[in-house]
Every structure is written in C-alpha cells, then in structure tokens.
Amino acid sequence: MTATEVTALMAELDSAFRRRKELEFQIERGKRDLMRSEKELAERTRARCAKEEETRVAKSRVADQELEAARVAQSLNRRREQLNAASSEREYSAIKLQIELDEKKNDALADATLETLTLIDQLERDLKEISAAERTYEEQLTKKRAGFATLEPELRGKIQDANLTIGEIEARFPREFQLVYAEAVTRWGREDARAPLDGEYCGRCHQGAPIDLVLRVRAGAPALCYSCGRLLYAPEFQ
Numbered sequence: 001m002t003a004t005e006v007t008a009l010m011a012e013l014d015s016a017f018r019r020r021k022e023l024e025f026q027i028e029r030g031k032r033d034l035m036r037s038e039k040e041l042a043e044r045t046r047a048r049c050a051k052e053e054e055t056r057v058a059k060s061r062v063a064d065q066e067l068e069a070a071r072v073a074q075s076l077n078r079r080r081e082q083l084n085a086a087s088s089e090r091e092y093s094a095i096k097l098q099i100e101l102d103e104k105k106n107d108a109l110a111d112a113t114l115e116t117l118t119l120i121d122q123l124e125r126d127l128k129e130i131s132a133a134e135r136t137y138e139e140q141l142t143k144k145r146a147g148f149a150t151l152e153p154e155l156r157g158k159i160q161d162a163n164l165t166i167g168e169i170e171a172r173f174p175r176e177f178q179l180v181y182a183e184a185v186t187r188w189g190r191e192d193a194r195a196p197l198d199g200e201y202c203g204r205c206h207q208g209a210p211i212d213l214v215l216r217v218r219a220g221a222p223a224l225c226y227s228c229g230r231l232l233y234a235p236e237f238q
Helices: 003-084 089-171 175-188 211-218
Strands: 194-198 231-233
Touching (some): 003 194, 175 231, 194 211, 211 231
C-alpha cells in the first residue's frame, strides 16, 4: 500500500470516527437538555408549592384574625350590657375604658384582616400565574421527552452503521498494518490508536520521532510512535 493510499484510508477512518462522535454528541446533548429541563420543572414545582404554602399560612392567619375579631365583638356586646347596668360611677368608668380598649383592638384587627385578605388576593393571583407557567412548561417537556424518545433510537442506529463503516475501513488495512494497529488499539482503544505526523513530531503526544521512523511513515510503512505507541501516519498535507 502506497503512502497516498494509507493517508486516504486514515482520512476515511478519521471521517467515520468523527461521524460517530457527532452522533454520540447529539445523544449526550439531548440527554443534558432533558436533564436541564427536568431540573427547571422541579424548580418551578418547588416555587408553586412554596407559594401554595404561603397562601395556606395567610388563610390560616386571616381565619385566626376573624376568630379573634368575633371574640372581641362578643366582649364589646357584653361590656355594653354591663355599662348599662353599672351600679356606680367608678364601675361605669372602668367598663367604659375597657370598651374603648376593645374598640381599638377591634379596629386593629380589622386593619390586619384587610391587609391579610389583600395579601391573599395577590398570592392567589401569583399562584395562578405560576401554576399556568408550570403546566405550560410541563407540556413542553412532555413533547421534548417524546421527541428524544423517537430521536435516540434513530441516532443509535446511525451509530451502529458508523461502527460497521469503521470496521469495514479497518478491514481494508494490509496485514502488516493490522498487526501494528491492533497493538495500538490494545493500548489506546480504536478511536485514539492513531496519530498523524506533525513534521517530525507525533501529532498526539508531541514527542519528536527519529528521522528513520518519519521516513518509514511517509513511505507508507506501518510504525508506532516510540513515545506513546500510537500508529503513525502521514497526513494529507505532508
């Protein structure tokens, strides 16, 4: 096999490996995108749950305020009855003072209740918006999951085709290349077993190669880098 044929074969193999890597990257990118979307949905769900809890606490608070207001109202009615039945000026003044205190308390409770009810209205509006956004995002995520569930098998099928192509290209190596290549594959794996010459250096470990080794590679002979053990080849531009 001539050096030109070796270079062409290596270029073809590089292209096949790049194709497989691109397909694998598409799968990984799709998985990462789904993971990000799942995380975003979980955050939206937590935000909605937090808003629901905040609304529940506010409603519980307004219920307590209304209950307290009812007790104060009962106390006022009772003290007004007592005021009418007061037997002395001193008793009358004491009951009247208590009525004034209860009325102030009642006014404060009314203000607090109104403030809490206003807060509940705002919380419920916020909750409605958050829930609607969450549902919309969940619908989008469902479509995204379905799309990836369809796409992933297609990509994996193409990866299998790429693997077959890689195997077919590797099978076209002459026997002497097969033996040397197998040694490099054992050490580095199929995708990382080759290295182009970069002048008089290995293009992967960047260590210098003896001139006799460089000449052998440029002549199309199989040779391993003395430093890293990868199969060397002359790139197309050399």
